[in-house]
Amino acid sequence: MQRFLPATPHGRLALFLVFLWFAALALTRPSKSGDFQEYALMTIALANHASPDIRPEDITVSERLSPEIGFVEIHRQLRAGMARGDKWPFPGFVGSERGGHYAIHFLAYSALAVIPFKILDGLGAPPFKAFQFVNMAALTILVLALYRFSRSVRRTVFATLLFLLSGGLLYSNWCSPEFMTASALLAALVYTILGRPYVAAVLAGVAAMQNPPLVFFSVFAPLIRIAYVRADEGLAWPAAIRRVLTRHTVFASILQAGLAALPAAYNYHVWGVPSIIAVLSTYPPFITPTRLVSFYFDLNQGMIVAFPVVMLLVLVQLFAPGRRRWLPHTLLALLFSLALAIPSLSTVNWNSGASGVMRYAFWGAMPLLYLALGWMQRVPRWPLALLLAMLLVQAGMVKYARSYHHEKLGRVPLFVLHHFPALYEPEPEIFFERITGQDGSMHPDRVVAYPDLRHPKKILFNVDSAAAHAALCGPGGRVAPGDAHVHPLGWRYIAGAPVCAVGTPVSSKAP
Structure with a gap:
């Protein structure tokens, strides 16, 4: 087997990426789940007239590309409501005071899919695979970040498989930004530790355009790196702060926060509010301890459904050698996960369409996965049998999560x-x-x-x-x-x- 593999680590890594792309594009179909109709129509609109407002000709294209019976009524109601000038022609679409109708989500994910969408449609290939191209591009960035961090192809392959089996496979073919968000956030955390704040800021900023709680990355990223450098190099707190808190770190945080603020500016321009989703779909009294427990531990859709091994690894490292030195770093990453979770608790549609684990909990678990992979990297050797057992447990969780849907108890x-x-x-x-x-x-x-x-x-x-x-x-x-x-x-x-x-x-x- 060894003689058939490329001789260099870069060659083996490239072969692994080729395998991932082939498996994603050739063996799976785009899933029209979640908020697909919004992102699909925004992509069509941007491809047709470089504007996110939905027009009748965009619906005509969508009718051609999504003829399934479930979408026929959606297209009919949306077209009729727009023709009447309804403020809310169909759930997920709202009329603007400036004229026109828009999807309530931001357009960044759809914009990234426009070029592959036009190429695939022009070639007669399934055009909605464009979303899989975007997802796989984000995964590629994550793989490269993991390789730079571990400097080992084997560890990179294991880390990637753990990510894919911890919710990644569940959302990899969804035509909505969950997979991209999770990949970009985890890669951003890794690049933060690698001392690449601008790369991290752009990745986390793009992810925050679709999931606003990620704006907290601008605060937690430098704090996590300070704690990491202090523990990894044995520095005192003042020395670690001076080492990390440079003008580049500050500018990177400002950049990330600025990118995260773009959807608010867009919402003000279109609807006159900072977030139309917050107006229509959130209820602050729902932010309760009960929902927080549900976010992490609900047996149907909580984080525990997709991340049992990761959560166990985080728990174990709290008792591992050197735990006191690494405790601030661990606590900051856990607080970052909480910061991502708490705004999500206000959503009105808590039992929303999901693939096992709820979508918010999938990308909200990335600070925990970062902690697990970081600790595994610090341990020199792991028994192969234990690594395979971890992946086997996670593969079982993927199968379990796919055995039911959000209208059925697991x-x-x-x-x-x-x-x-x-x-x-x-x-x-x-x-x-x-x-x-x-x-x-x-x-x-x-x-x-x-x-x-x-x-x-x-x-x-x-x-x-x-x-x-x-x-x-x-x-x-x-x-x-x-x-x-x-x-x-x-x-x-x-x-x-x-x-x-x-x-x-x-x-x-x-x-």
């Missing part, structure tokens, strides 16, 4: 609900929509139960709804108040059958 939460119902209390939207099998099905007057209301192990109802109380306790009846946590908007869980108390008032105040 096998693990089903097992817990069946045997230990009191231990699993997910964010109400997750439970409600996955029990009913319907997105957007939440209504305060509806009661849902697992496995059903006749033999309930877990019930979810709204304490403010008389109809919900009546459904559980009969006409005029009410569920007895208990010490169970009441979620925002009045949602409460019951483990087992309800205890009824006729006429007893129930408080709906959430903590």
